[in-house]
Amino acid sequence: MGIAFFDSGIGGITVLHEAMKRLPGESFLYFADTLHVPYGTKTSEEVNKYVKQSIDQITREDVKAIVIACNTATSIAISGLRNGYDIPIIGMEPAVKPAVEMNRSTGKRVLVFATELTLKQSKYTDLVSRVDEQCIVDSLPLPELVEYCEALNFDIRVINDYFRAKLAPFNMSTYGTIVLGCTHYPFYKNILRKLFPDIQIVDGSAGTVRRLSQVLKSADIVNVQAPVKAQTQVSAQLSMDVKFMCSGNEPAYIRKMERALEII
Known part of the structure; x- marks a missing residue:
């Protein structure tokens, strides 16, 4: 089972990148709501609806925890999400x-x-x-x-x-x-x-990943990992360790996400 990261677009890749360095034994899924990016210019009602639709899709995958890697989505939807699903959901807030x-x-x-x-x-x-x-x-x-x-x-x-x-x-x-x-x-x-x-x-990436790690340990669902990759090797290898998905099912955006992970 993997850990899912969700954002409206590629922004949450900054949080994913932090998690991949700190939790090298885990597998990861990254989901972008490309049909509705960006969230920051939408209404609260719209964002709440779009987030729920995306999390419904993510939970059809084999995931054991979800990180809402978006401050806007967290501020609007996190309470409802935690009440609506039976897996750990970690949010973000500005540091x-x-x-x-x-x-x-x-x-x-x-x-x-x-x-x-x-x-x-x-x-x-x-x-x-x-x-x-x-x-x-x-x-x-x-x-x-x-x-x-x-x-x-x-x-x-x-x-x-x-x-x-x-x-x-x-x-x-x-x-x-x-x-x-x-x-x-x-x-x-x-x-x-x-x-x-x-x-x-x-x-807020480091704090969010620390919280994710604590939640995984408390639930006893941390994967025992191999030795941590050297940081100089991480950028070249990250794309092999994560599955990318997007609401628009756009191959071009999948490639963009892979490129963004290499850049960060």
């Missing part, structure tokens, strides 16, 4: 809490990048209210970055110009951490690090 803790004593602020829909959800606003005692968290939607990612557009000049335009209203010297609150965004982590070398860039 606001660790980012706030990093900056609690520095006087620096935290800037969260996410989709508009994620930022509107009570799950996100409640999270910020709960952990941001010093009121140091700001939020910025970057919907176009999802579109760039889905097009596999990693042109440094294009992406640099995009970030500079979006961040022009912000005094970036006041920020200590940027939180990548959409799973598409870590594809641009290295570009951000070069633009802002003094700012920490964090995302």
Whole structure:
């Protein structure tokens, strides 16, 4: 039995990649809802319906756990999913809490990048209210970055110009951490690090995979693995360890997902 990762598009591959490094004994399935990508511009009702349809399809496969590798889908649908299925379902949330803790004593602020829909959800606003005692968290939607990612557009000049335009209203010297609150965004982590070398860039992938590992161990369903692959070997071998599926049954998108896994 494998572990399924779900997203509207290729963004959740950043989470899958983390899991493949940390859980090398497991087999993986990655499912993209290509009929409805992107989710960030949809209504909550639409996203809830699309997620349910996709999870119904995933559970027809031989899977023992599902990771909702999408902050938007988690914020809208996770409660209903956990009540509706009898296998472990792990969600995501922007890494606001660790980012706030990093900056609690520095006087620096935290800037969260996410989709508009994620930022509107009570799950996100409640999270910020709960952990941001010093009121140091700001939020910025970057919907176009999802579109760039889905097009596999990693042109440094294009992406640099995009970030500079979006961040022009912000005094970036006041920020200590940027939180990548959409799973598409870590594809641009290295570009951000070069633009802002003094700012920490964090995302929720590692925390999500830690939680996944804990859930598997608690349920005693962890596969005993061979020795962990050296990180330098992982990128070349990942595509052999995962099955890709998409709601649109598009061979071209399957190839895109395979390419994205090589890139990350």
